[in-house]
Amino acid sequence: MNAxxxxxxxxxCHVELKxxxxxxxxxxxxxxxxxNTKICPVCLGMPGALPVPNAQAIELIIAAGLAFGAEIPAFSKFDRKNYFYPDMPKDYxxxxxxxxxxxxxxxxxxxxxxxxxxxRLTRIHLEEDTGKSTHAGSGDGRIAGSSYSLVDFNRAGVPLMECVSEPELRSGAEAVAYLESLRRTLLALGVSDVKMEEGSLRCDANVSIRPAGSAELGTKTEIKNMNSFRSVERAIESERARQIEILSNGGRIVQETRGWDEVNGxxxxxxxxxxxxxxxxxxEPDLVPLEPSRAAVERLRAALPVLPAQRFERYTSQLGIGSKQATQLVETPSLGAYFDRVVACSNNAQQASNxxxxxxxxxxNETGVAVAESAVSAEHLAELIGLVDAKRINSKIAKExxxxxxxxxxxxxxxVEREGLAQTTDPGAIAAFVEEVLSAHPSVVAEFKAGKSNVMGFLVGQVMKASRGKADPALVNELVRTKLSS
Ligand SMILES: [Zn+2]
Structure with missing residues (x-):
């Protein structure tokens, strides 16, 4: 891209609260x-219906704000945003x-x-979602009967969090990384399902271009209709290239809303x-202002879980886990918590992660049961890691x-105790297996001596088999090699 x-x-971002x-x-x-089955006079905007605020929604917004280190003002209020739109029955x-x-x-x-x-975030506020219209038919809507629209109010009045960032991101990749972190955090807090495919997370991006190093902001455009993180990245990069081309040719950016066309990019x-x-x-004249008590705010702060970004930083900087593995571990809060318990019991973060x-x-994946809910307790996994670390069992037995x-x-x-699965590390016992296998396969031994060194794998495999999988593989390798070259 142009430097x-x-x-x-x-x-x-707009996030539907859970x-x-x-x-x-x-x-x-x-x-x-x-x-239109989850509706009532209030969310249908019937005359005279009065709103009653949902305390759980207010708490979720405050918890999200606290998780991101935002200030929770002592006084807050609801306002009416007036507009006519078919999926907004109150007209506000x-x-x-x-x-x-x-x-x-x-x-x-x-x-x-x-x-x-x-x-940095500018603000997080609470509002209600609109209904959903579906446009059908083939005409342009101007001729009666040529096309029509359907409206479903099930979504009207669903609590919605709006989270606005400062214009501090510099690329599509940064925007997606920001969104991933936001999504993981809200998931960990239980604020939302944050599923873009179900519309519980929706986002728009503001993009402008300026000479590198300049402090002034250029004219921005707002991009809408992005249905996945992948389209967010593509849309931003496409818009960035479009604006740079206009400016490079001496043109002027028009402030406007632009839609992302997924097919044509x-x-x-x-x-x-x-x-x-x-x-x-x-x-809003029908609602009293919100004055969250300090005690309530502190209670919510104290109840915050370990956040994915905190986990990621600890895994990479203190436990030495690679970025890719650490990202996978913090993806699901229950998996991260499970991993933490395994590390606490085993003291071997890398093996726990593996x-x-x-x-x-x-x-x-095969069984559809989450790791944290499986029959393998963190303590038992730590025990298994301990057995491998102490070379009591080899990796093949560990897998089984x-x-x-x-x-x-x-x-x-x-x-291991009950079934005598402990690894055989006694050189004498392993040497006996090696002896047995080599004398059973004289032709293979001859091939090796003739220079076909790849038959070594076969012989090692046979020795492992003879030991019923219990021999220390490193020792088997060493002894087979020594024996063959003697
Ligand atoms: Zn209702």
Whole structure:
């Protein structure tokens, strides 16, 4: 990309909160279902219906704010954002304008190579989601009957968190890394499912270009309609290239909203700033202001779980785990917590990571049971690691034991004891197996002596088999080699 310019990117996210009920009524908050079955007079905006705020939603927003180190003001309020839109039956949305629940804060994120970065947040506020319209038919909508729109109000009134970042991101890759970190954190907090494919996480990006090193901001465009993290990255890079080309040719960027076209890989103009709405915000007269007590805020702060970014930093800097493995370990909060317990008991982080992300994750995928919920307790896995570390069993036996532990076999040390699976490290015993195998395969030995060194693997395999898999493989290798060259 052109080094004379740098991109200035800010991301705005909408996240549906995982509450039992909607924001201002008792309707169930759940994805999907038959259209218009989770509705009531309040979320349908019937005249005279009054909103009652959902305490759980307010707590989730405050918890998210605290997790990112935001300030939780002593006073906050709801405002009406007025606009006419078919999927907004009240003709206004209850949102927060000048006094949000959380101000500032920082999202710590990391790039693929493990480099830690930070992006400050402007604010986090609470609002209600709109309904959902589906446009069908083939016409342009101007001729009756040629096309039509359907509206489903199940989503209307679902609690929605809006999280706005400062324009501190510099590339599509940084924006995605920021979003990944935001998503993992909200998941760990239990704030949301954060599933882009189900619409519980939606995001827009503001992109502008300026001469590299300049402190001034260029004219920005807002990109919408990005349906995956991959499209966020592609859309930002495409928009960055488009703006640089215009500026390089002496042109001018128009402030506007642009839609991302996934198929053609380009952004296109949706509406210019001149058409921008004036929402005529005013304080919501049906709701009293929010004054979260300090005690309640501190209680929420004390209840915060270990955050994925904290885990990642600890794994990479203190435990020496590679960036890729550490990212996989913090992906699911329960997996990270499980890994922490295994490390605490085994004191061998690398081996714990190998087992958790290797054999255990494979078994989890095959059976559909999460590692943390499996029959393999962290203590038993640590015991298995201890047996390998002490060379009591070899890796082949460890793998077999793990599969049996997954099926509920319990303590690996007990199985080893009971079934005599301990590794044979006695050179005398192994030498006897070697002797036996070499005299049983004189032709193979002859081949080796004739220079075919690759038959060595076969002989080692035969010795392992003769020891019923229990011989120390390193010792077997060494003894077979010595014997053959004597
Ligand atoms: Zn309702």
């Amino acid at each position: 004379r310019y740098e991109a200035v990117i800010g991301v705005e 509450t039992k009920t909607k924001m201002f009524c008792g309707c169930v908050n759940a994805f999907g279902g038959e259209p 949305q209850i949102s927060q304008y000048d006094m949000p629940l959380a101000i500032g804060g920082t999202v710590k994120y990391w790039l693929e190579d493990g480099t830690m970065r930070e992006c 380009v952004t296109h103009s949706m509406r210019s700033k001149e058409e921008a709405h004036d929402y005529r915000y005013f304080p 087992f958790v992300l290797g054999d255990l994750s494979r078994l989890a 034991l793990l599969a049996r532990m997954w099926d509920g076999a319990g303590s690996p040390a007990a199985i």
